[in-house]
Amino acid sequence: MSTADVWHYLLLGLWTTLRLSLASMGVALALGTLIGVLRVSPVPPLRWFAAGYVEFFRDIPLLPVLVFVYSGLPKAGIRLPTSFDSAVAGLGVYTAAFVAEVVRAGLQSVHKGQIEAALSLGMSFFQMIRLVVLPQAFRMMIPPLGTVFIALVKNTSIASAIAVEELLYQAEFVIGRTFADWPMLIAFLLYLVITVPLSGLVNFLERRLRILF
Amino acid sequence: MQVQERPWQTLVGVGIVLLLLPLAFHMKAARFAPFLELSTWRFLFLGLLLTLEASVIAILGSIPLALFFALARHSGPFWLRYPVIVLVEGIRALPLLGLMFYLFLRLSALGRALGLAAVTRPDAAVIVALWLYTGAVNGEALRAAILSLPRGQWEAARSLGLTYGQAMRLVILPQAFRRALPPLVAQFATLVKDTxxxxxxxxxELYRRGVIIFQGERNPMETLYVVSVIYFFINYALGRLVDILERRLGFRRG
Known part of the structure; x- marks a missing residue:
């Protein structure tokens, strides 16, 4: 295996890591927003369920969740087409708990008068959330969501355990073939290329928002 | 929109989640049979001890490392400060699993070269990786705690004639450690998961023992469910401890 081959595999892995991160973040945003909204809903059992969902997934490791989806769900007759899909489902469900916390904090940051005004205009709870609160809460949520996304990018490496051919998987594969360990250092560099600019961006946005509010 | 749930409400919610999971995925009562036997629990318990052992070693070991990182970055000379910044930020920006894997490669090579069997074992790589990672995270927590102290503390200490080192050691660090205690416990919960x-x-450790059980019993859903619930209970308790510490030490909104 030549140096060019090593780079070829690692860059393939980087591409899969990026796709996996974005797809999982999509699932996590959709599910997490729903759960975050349920946390402030007027129906107590729904609030409790949402709080329980967040507490449960924040207190358990990601690895059993991924393996549950990958090895467990087929036993229940649920077969996802590829291990990539299993990883998206597992990472999405897990990260949704962290997104939900951000969404809840964002919703709570909106001034009470806004909610009273929306409700007194005759909006329903979900209209009020969707049309009045979420648009205002969203800007407060961007930096912490960035932090969640960075953690998600790092967590995608755990998908190598369920045979998703992402960056860490490819690095291990290449090392198994070449018996050299420098490819892992290149893989580290590629992770840093994603995470370092992202955390710089998060810091920048945090400073900007602090000035704006 | 005041929605701080009470602990029992959150626990009811967790109960709902734990009830929905078996229903949604048609888990079979018969497949929980291994958990009726004491030997299964003993097997898992020994794994849990390993999990806790690695976590305790990493968190205790991380304290001096965190102190070094925090002091070097806060007030070290430039030739120490910049390498430490790069190291701390680098470690925190990398996936922990990658770090573990790399350290496993390097340490097993080192252990073979030195003829030390203990260093070649995965345990060593796991603990060193967790130690480095936790040291970097706690170093930042400690530095944040140092920076969060009011300026007056420094000024009072210096005007009493304490040197910089004395002020740091006698006035600043004791207070900073107090402030850094809740994040330290929270970091311990993260360690339990990361192990x-x-x-x-x-x-x-605990999770791997679950895998060994389900590969024999062919019940991945049921075993992973039980293992996850064990993790949940430990970390839920640690989370409440963090709440208590934050309230006791008096830096919480409510």
Whole structure:
């Protein structure tokens, strides 16, 4: 295996890591927003369920969740087409708990008068959330969501355990073939290329928002 | 929109989640049979001890490392400060599993060269990776705690004639450690979860023992469910401890 081959595999892995991160973040945003909204809903059992969902997934490791989806769900007759899909489902469900916390904090940051005004205009709870609160809460949520996304990018490496051919998987594969360990250092560099600019961006946005509010 | 749930409400919610999971995925009562036997629990318990052992070593070991990182970055000379910044930020920006895997490669090579069997084992790589990672995270927590102290503390200490080192040691650090205690406990909960990554390189801790059970019993859903609930209880308790510490030490909104 030549140096060019090593780079070829690692860059393939980087591409899969990026796709996996974005797809999982999509699932996590959709599910997490729903759960975050349920946390402030007027129906107590729904609030409790949402709080329980967040507490449960924040207190358990990601690895059993991924393996549950990958090895467990087929036993229940649920077969996802590829291990990539299993990883998206597992990472999405897990990260949704962290997104939900951000969404809840964002919703709570909106001034009470806004909610009273929306409700007194005759909006329903979900209209009020969707049309009045979420648009205002969203800007407060961007930096912490960035932090969640960075953690998600790092967590995608755990998908190598369920045979998703992402960056860490490819690095291990290449090392198994070449018996050299420098490819892992290149893989580290590629992770840093994603995470370092992202955390710089998060810091920048945090400073900007602090000035704006 | 005041929605701080009470602990019992959150626990009811967790109960709902734990009830919905078996229903949604048609888990079979018969497949929980291994958990009626004491030997299964003993097997898991020994794994849990390994998980806690690795976590305790990493968190205790991380304290001096965190102190070094925080002081070097806060007030070290430039030739120490910049390498430490790069190291701390680098460690925090990398996936822990990658770090573990790399350290496993390097340490097993080192252990073979030195003829030390203990260093070649996955346990060593897991603990060193967790130690470095936690040291970097706690170093930042401690530095944040130092920076969060009011300026008056420094000024009062210096105007009493204490040197910089005395002020740091006698006035600033004791207060900073107090402030850094809740994040330290929270970091311990993270460690308990992160130790499961060691399973991938062959550390036979709690999660890996669950895998061994389900590969024999062919009940991955049921076993992973039980293992996850064990993790949940430990970390839920640690989370409440963090709440108590934050309230006791008096830096919480409510």
């Amino acid at each position: 499961s990554l060691g399973a991938i390189i062959g550390f036979i």
